[in-house]
Amino acid sequence: VQRVFAEAFEDTAREFEGVFSRLFPGGEGRLVLTDPEDMLGTGIEVEARPPGKKIKRLSLLSGGERSLVAVALLVSIFKARPSPFYIMDEVEAALDDANLGRLITLFEELRDSSQLIVITHQKRTMEVADALYGVSMRGDGVTTVVSQRIRDVQPDEPQPEPASA
Amino acid sequence: VQRVFAEAFEDTAREFEGVFSRLFPGGEGRLVLTDPEDMLGTGIEVEARPPGKKIKRLSLLSGGERSLVAVALLVSIFKARPSPFYIMDEVEAALDDANLGRLITLFEELRDSSQLIVITHQKRTMEVADALYGVSMRGDGVTTVVSQRIRDVQPDEPQPEPASA
Amino acid sequence: MYVKSLTLKGFKSFASATSMRLEPGITCIVGPNGSGKSNVVDALAWVMGEQGAKSLRGGKMEDVIFAGTPGRPALGRAEVTMTIDNTDGALPIDYTEVTIRRTMFKGGGSEYAINGTSCRLLDVQELLSDSGIGREMHVIVGQGQLDAVLRATPEERRGFIEEAA
Amino acid sequence: MYVKSLTLKGFKSFASATSMRLEPGITCIVGPNGSGKSNVVDALAWVMGEQGAKSLRGGKMEDVIFAGTPGRPALGRAEVTMTIDNTDGALPIDYTEVTIRRTMFKGGGSEYAINGTSCRLLDVQELLSDSGIGREMHVIVGQGQLDAVLRATPEERRGFIEEAA
Numbered sequence: 001v002q003r004v005f006a007e008a009f010e011d012t013a014r015e016f017e018g019v020f021s022r023l024f025p026g027g028e029g030r031l032v033l034t035d036p037e038d039m040l041g042t043g044i045e046v047e048a049r050p051p052g053k054k055i056k057r058l059s060l061l062s063g064g065e066r067s068l069v070a071v072a073l074l075v076s077i078f079k080a081r082p083s084p085f086y087i088m089d090e091v092e093a094a095l096d097d098a099n100l101g102r103l104i105t106l107f108e109e110l111r112d113s114s115q116l117i118v119i120t121h122q123k124r125t126m127e128v129a130d131a132l133y134g135v136s137m138r139g140d141g142v143t144t145v146v147s148q149r150i151r152d153v154q155p156d157e158p159q160p161e162p163a164s165a
Numbered sequence: 166v167q168r169v170f171a172e173a174f175e176d177t178a179r180e181f182e183g184v185f186s187r188l189f190p191g192g193e194g195r196l197v198l199t200d201p202e203d204m205l206g207t208g209i210e211v212e213a214r215p216p217g218k219k220i221k222r223l224s225l226l227s228g229g230e231r232s233l234v235a236v237a238l239l240v241s242i243f244k245a246r247p248s249p250f251y252i253m254d255e256v257e258a259a260l261d262d263a264n265l266g267r268l269i270t271l272f273e274e275l276r277d278s279s280q281l282i283v284i285t286h287q288k289r290t291m292e293v294a295d296a297l298y299g300v301s302m303r304g305d306g307v308t309t310v311v312s313q314r315i316r317d318v319q320p321d322e323p324q325p326e327p328a329s330a
Numbered sequence: 331m332y333v334k335s336l337t338l339k340g341f342k343s344f345a346s347a348t349s350m351r352l353e354p355g356i357t358c359i360v361g362p363n364g365s366g367k368s369n370v371v372d373a374l375a376w377v378m379g380e381q382g383a384k385s386l387r388g389g390k391m392e393d394v395i396f397a398g399t400p401g402r403p404a405l406g407r408a409e410v411t412m413t414i415d416n417t418d419g420a421l422p423i424d425y426t427e428v429t430i431r432r433t434m435f436k437g438g439g440s441e442y443a444i445n446g447t448s449c450r451l452l453d454v455q456e457l458l459s460d461s462g463i464g465r466e467m468h469v470i471v472g473q474g475q476l477d478a479v480l481r482a483t484p485e486e487r488r489g490f491i492e493e494a495a
Numbered sequence: 496m497y498v499k500s501l502t503l504k505g506f507k508s509f510a511s512a513t514s515m516r517l518e519p520g521i522t523c524i525v526g527p528n529g530s531g532k533s534n535v536v537d538a539l540a541w542v543m544g545e546q547g548a549k550s551l552r553g554g555k556m557e558d559v560i561f562a563g564t565p566g567r568p569a570l571g572r573a574e575v576t577m578t579i580d581n582t583d584g585a586l587p588i589d590y591t592e593v594t595i596r597r598t599m600f601k602g603g604g605s606e607y608a609i610n611g612t613s614c615r616l617l618d619v620q621e622l623l624s625d626s627g628i629g630r631e632m633h634v635i636v637g638q639g640q641l642d643a644v645l646r647a648t649p650e651e652r653r654g655f656i657e658e659a660a
């Protein structure tokens with residue numbers, strides 16, 4: 001059990017350095033064991049240094065920076081120990097345009113080996129979807145699925161209005 | 166002290182019904198005292214019924230609905246007991262286009278009697294600004310104010326690129 | 331392995347039976363605030379065995395049953411069926427297509443079935459954990475849950491990695 | 496009454512003295528993730544007397560002093576000056592223009608000044624509370640703080656209304 005965790009941590013930590021530097025070009029991040037002597041009980045700390053800045057406590061990072069660091073950690077775990085599918089509900093909320101683009105690039109990489117189910121309000125995220133579902137609640141409190149579009153297949157119903165640009 | 170609170174609560178509760186029905190057209194909301202007998206210690210509960218739905222616990226509301234209910238409560242307090250200025254940091258994050266429009270309408274009302282300082286990534290919010298500041302950190306960890314535009318005044322520097330559409 | 335389809339019946343705002351066909355790759359779900367997108371995420375967590383009412387945004391587990399609207403009576407049960415394409419054999423079961431179904435009745439507990447055969451919650455959990463989906467469901471990033479990854483304690487973060495490993 | 500200008504010197508990412516002129520009506524602040532927008536919000540809370548390091552996202556109060564970057568040494572003090580247009584006499588002080596300044600030194604506490612004259616924190620708080628800005632600063636809705644309004648206990652919500660009243 002200890003070795004399973006030790007190996008998983010090593011792989012995740014290695015992925016984290018790579019993923020972090022792609023979300024924060026010019027920055028650096030790493031995962032650190034709080035107690036390397038105690039592989040049974042140690043916790044994990046996250047160190048993040050955005051480009052041009054000094055390492056600080058995570059609480060001082062901006063909203064968008066925190067989102068990105070959290071994404072880096074999760075995606076590192078996903079890459080080190082893949083699962084067949086992932087579900088993400090509006091994770092882009094705090095991101096500006098440039099960072100949204102970097103997130104979408106990560107989604108496209110994960111897609112090669114896993115299924116992604118992504119809830120979003122962002123047009124740019126919708127644009128990389130292989131399948132697109134619109135849900136609606138026409139004033140009566142009951143959800144209906146209003147349309148679906150599969151990439152390269154003509155939809156027989158009109159495409160859903162993106163909920164927000 | 167009790168009467169100060171009692172009057173403030175009455176005014177806020179009255180505003181809340183109005184503000185709520187403008188953020189949730191066709192819905193209804195109200196503020197309820199947990200213990201009307203005890204004006205010294207009573208708390209305040211929020212009841213919210215979006216249009217076409219039944220009243221439920223707040224936790225079952227969607228992310229956007231929760232944002233809107235929170236905005237309704239705050240704006241009701243702002244209208245019942247005005248302050249000279251309000252500062253809002255990215256409160257639109259969870260809102261779709263339609264609800265963003267309703268929020269902006271509320272901002273424009275508050276502007277008549279109070280100053281609003283609004284941090285935002287949304288183009289539509291920027292469009293109602295009387296003054297617009299862009300901040301930037303050009304890779305060196307230090308913030309600079311890159312431009313300002315005052316409504317009806319020609320900016321002498323180029324307008325900032327909106328951080329996100 | 332990927333999720334081929336998801337059918338919701340009486341689950342939260344999905345009063346009538348609603349099926350969604352999902353693709354390998356990226357499936358995006360879009361729609362206005364409060365339309366039911368996160369309810370789809372809840373349905374996925376629930377059919378995979380989620381036991382915490384709070385993780386499903388409710389106060390008790392029965393809160394997932396369609397509670398009715400002013401125009402439509404409440405239902406007596408909720409049912410979600412998830413169909414998985416298992417051609418790659420990631421699920422240790424001798425079928426190329428695997429359905430997992432969970433049903434909950436008002437006042438009663440949950441019933442589970444794999445490929446139409448009644449089973450226990452534990453059977454569902456064991457089937458999924460062998461393919462990389464653990465009980466903590468680190469594969470689901472719920473709305474607003476990104477920051478929790480950073481606010482977690484070092485020990486909790488260790489837990490994410492152990493679960494994925 | 497409105498905030499006419501805000502000057503930040505050595506406060507968080509504002510290493511060099513930076514002034515922003517604000518308008519009555521709506522002032523929008525925009526910029527990329529991590530550029531310093533929320534730091535402006537922190538500066539406003541801080542100069543008005545915020546005493547909690549956590550409310551300013553730090554671990555200790557000194558975290559607001561510019562901590563340096565790889566290319567620039569840390570500073571020894573942080574200073575924020577807020578200039579208020581008081582032509583309507585909302586502030587109970589006999590000036591049409593009122594400046595509030597807060598200075599903090601490394602290792603030392605904070606110093607306050609109203610219109611250049613040294614004063615205590617209490618003087619700043621009393622001056623502001625008479626115009627509708629209380630100690631809890633309900634007038635500031637921080638990033639990600641909207642949902643907290645709903646997660647608050649009934650008693651805490653009562654507190655918002657009492658503070659505004």
Ligand SMILES: Nc1ncnc2c1ncn2[C@@H]1O[C@H](COP(=O)(O)OP(=O)(O)OP(=O)(O)O)[C@@H](O)[C@H]1O
Pocket residue numbers: 141215218221225226227228229230259341342343361362363364365366367368369370393394395396397398473
């Ligand atoms: N048991 C139930 N019966 C009927 N309706 C329910 C039930 N549980 C939740 N709902 C309704 O579902 C709606 C929430 O849906 P959901 O959270 O999926 O919205 P969403 O599309 O994710 O919106 P957002 O974009 O704001 O996040 C709420 O309005 C709630 O009233």
Ligand SMILES: Nc1ncnc2c1ncn2[C@@H]1O[C@H](COP(=O)(O)OP(=O)(O)OP(=O)(O)O)[C@@H](O)[C@H]1O
Pocket residue numbers: 050053056060061062063064065094306506507508526527528529530531532533534535558559560561562563638
């Ligand atoms: N004492 C300090 N010295 C130097 N830099 C600091 C200090 N405190 C915070 N910062 C930096 O300020 C940045 C955060 O700025 P801020 O939170 O204002 O960003 P923002 O513009 O609101 O971004 P977002 O759109 O992501 O919310 C962080 O990168 C942090 O490193």
Ligand SMILES: [Mg+2]
Pocket residue numbers: 089227228229367368369473
């Ligand atoms: Mg949602």
Ligand SMILES: [Mg+2]
Pocket residue numbers: 062063064254532533534638
């Ligand atoms: Mg911010």
